Amino acid sequence: MEVLSEQELHNLAMNVVGKDLESQGFEFVAVNSKLKKDPQFVCLKDRKLHFVVVKAILYPDNPKNFDVIYMEIVREHALKFKARTFFAGVGIANAEDYEKPVVKGHNYIVNYDGIQEIV
Template identity: 60%
Template sequence: MLSEREIHYLAMNLVGKELEKEGFEFLSVNSKLKKNPQFVCLREKKLHFVLVRAILHPNDPNDYDVVFMQTMKEHAEKFEAKMYYAGVGLVNANDKTRPLVNGEPYIIDYNGLKEIV
């Protein structure tokens, strides 16, 4: 069974690859659980904070804690940064009722970065 940390790393890896592909330059990467934001990036001379969450089935990766996200947005604004949420849904591909297991396939539900405005 994958640990909470390994699941978090899966989500961060996916989001990190997308950020690279979209031309973001990493200034800081924080992979520790419960430390936010996970990515501090620069793109087009603008600072961006990205909060990554691994969300296990049956929870919706598009849902987030609005109050907490507002707190993070206020933190980002102190640095004149944009704030993004990246929810990555994960589920065991063989059986949605089973946990994620190393070596078994999984399904990703990821709809990209959501800017918090």
């Protein structure tokens, strides 16, 4: 059994958030799926720029928690572009046993409540 890498977990989270943004009518200006390259999504909605930072969060950590200091740095950067800043934490766990790692070819559970605005 091969455990998913940090990049593979990040890609799963990116797919979840990307589908959510699309369903809400966001228009993608730029997408960056590289780890530690924020924001992952730069989008337009209602002619307003949005920066969205995506993080894959493994169980038992709470996907709604984020690094406040880091997100403030991203928000300051976004303000230079008159953009709003959002955090999208995607919780991921092994579906058979939350305590075990997420492995390729096995089911996993996603805990995602949408994007949170950083104000």
